[in-house]
Amino acid sequence: MDGRRKVDSGGFAVGFVDRMILVLAALAGLAGVGLSAWSYHGGGGGAALTSAAAMALAHAPALGLAALCAALNATNRLLTRLAALAFILGLVLFVGSVALPAIARIRLPIANAAPVGGVALMAGWALLALAALLKWRR
Numbered sequence: 001m002d003g004r005r006k007v008d009s010g011g012f013a014v015g016f017v018d019r020m021i022l023v024l025a026a027l028a029g030l031a032g033v034g035l036s037a038w039s040y041h042g043g044g045g046g047a048a049l050t051s052a053a054a055m056a057l058a059h060a061p062a063l064g065l066a067a068l069c070a071a072l073n074a075t076n077r078l079l080t081r082l083a084a085l086a087f088i089l090g091l092v093l094f095v096g097s098v099a100l101p102a103i104a105r106i107r108l109p110i111a112n113a114a115p116v117g118g119v120a121l122m123a124g125w126a127l128l129a130l131a132a133l134l135k136w137r138r
Contacts, residue, residue, distance in 0.1 A: 093117025
């Protein structure tokens, strides 16, 4: 079972996994706004931190969309959740490897985390497109 429960306001069931994706989408948006503010108000990090903030802000709605599409069964649910996982992994690797050194002088212990994260973000978009196409064909 997916842990689906009926939601009072919308009348459709939202499972635990999709709800957690939505929570992570909100946290990505929060991180993006926070990083933007940090960069703008002189916290340091310059263009790298601005880039990390932009990635977080661009992919927060994508995560939210993935959660909604999976909950509504509007796309292939498995591929949509894999897309969300790729977005989450990509954000952690890309944003983490760019923002942490700028803010806290901490480096992720993963070689080439930013490029790997970028590839994961692109894979997320490709998986989301595939999820929509496969659902459309049925």
